[in-house]
Amino acid sequence: MTKNPFSLEGKRVLITGASSGIGKVIAVECASIGADVVITGRDESRLNSTFLSLPQGNHGQIVADFQKSDDISKLVEALPKLDGIVHCAGVVKTIPFSFMDVNDLNFVLNINFTVPVVLSSLSLKMKKLIKGASIVFISSISGVYCSFIGNSLYSGSKGAVNGIVKGMALDLASKDIRVNSITPGMIDTDFIRGGIISDEQIQIDKKKYPLKRYGRPEEVAYAAIYLLSDASKWITGSNLLIDGGYTLN
Amino acid sequence: MSIDVFIKNFAEQFDETELSIFCPELVFRDIDEWSSLTALSVIAMVDDKYGVRLTGDDISISKTVEDIYNIVESKLDHK
Numbered sequence: 001m002t003k004n005p006f007s008l009e010g011k012r013v014l015i016t017g018a019s020s021g022i023g024k025v026i027a028v029e030c031a032s033i034g035a036d037v038v039i040t041g042r043d044e045s046r047l048n049s050t051f052l053s054l055p056q057g058n059h060g061q062i063v064a065d066f067q068k069s070d071d072i073s074k075l076v077e078a079l080p081k082l083d084g085i086v087h088c089a090g091v092v093k094t095i096p097f098s099f100m101d102v103n104d105l106n107f108v109l110n111i112n113f114t115v116p117v118v119l120s121s122l123s124l125k126m127k128k129l130i131k132g133a134s135i136v137f138i139s140s141i142s143g144v145y146c147s148f149i150g151n152s153l154y155s156g157s158k159g160a161v162n163g164i165v166k167g168m169a170l171d172l173a174s175k176d177i178r179v180n181s182i183t184p185g186m187i188d189t190d191f192i193r194g195g196i197i198s199d200e201q202i203q204i205d206k207k208k209y210p211l212k213r214y215g216r217p218e219e220v221a222y223a224a225i226y227l228l229s230d231a232s233k234w235i236t237g238s239n240l241l242i243d244g245g246y247t248l249n
Numbered sequence: 250m251s252i253d254v255f256i257k258n259f260a261e262q263f264d265e266t267e268l269s270i271f272c273p274e275l276v277f278r279d280i281d282e283w284s285s286l287t288a289l290s291v292i293a294m295v296d297d298k299y300g301v302r303l304t305g306d307d308i309s310i311s312k313t314v315e316d317i318y319n320i321v322e323s324k325l326d327h328k
């Protein structure tokens with residue numbers, strides 16, 4: 001059999017935010033293409049339902065609440081050696097800027113920026129990331145290329161992610177550890193339903209995408225797989241834009 | 250909860266619209282200044298002042314200021 005550089009066969013990957021949405025799909029797709037995955041999320045029963053939907057492999061699951069710093073260090077201690085991490089855990093807080101307070105800001109910054117950064121750093125300190133590992137941050141077009149009404153806190157947190165990716169990539173290059181981000185446009189998940197944005201507004205918003213629809217979680221997963229795989233061995237500090245053409249306008 | 254106070258709070262989300270036009274029957278989408286940002290501001294104001302979470306769909310099914318007031322009131326009753 002010829003070697004497939006896009007395969008994740010023999011790689012072990014940690015996926016955060018795996019109990020739902022993009023994280024769940026990334027876990028399933030990584031496992032489908034050969035990875036052994038360790039999944040983490042806050043909700044035990046939903047995390048277990050992701051675990052049960054994984055194709056066969058030597059997988060693990062660890063429940064952790066990223067709002068508790070103890071949970072983060074316990075998670076890292078329990079981790080096996082890793083070939084990669086995909087940071088998917090995230091929160092959206094839609095609030096007009098003039099209504100925000102420091103608690104809103106800290107909540108969004110903590111989950112979207114501080115936690116994935118601290119988790120990466122602890123994994124390095126505890127020697128959980130092997131030489132040649134790949135760290136992938138799921139960022140957003142919001143805060144990097146554009147923003148949306150009421151989305152300033154989220155944008156700030158994602159802009160910070162793309163900034164630190166560049167610095168981490170430089171500092172970790174000597175360990176042959178690569179660090180990259182993905183900036184998706186709006187992805188069709190339960191994340192966007194039943195909230196502050198009405199269904200009617202969602203239908204109008206979809207039309208602003210040149211490819212006339214929101215993205216599918218698998219489409220983000222394939223990009224994460226590429227950045228985890230040996231096919232992207234010479235890519236670090238870079239960002240993959242996946243937005244159906246949205247930011248062309 | 251009084252509708253007069255609610256209307257005052259509602260009106261505060263606007264910068265240029267005359268205060269005197271705000272009344273229970275006002276069709277808020279007809280206000281020139283109405284936008285997706287004012288909709289978000291109304292949602293944030295209701296969360297702040299009444300501790301009630303409105304959804305985007307609550308706003309889209311409402312026509313008048315009173316319609317929104319009624320939704321807030323019914324959500325307060327169910328708290």
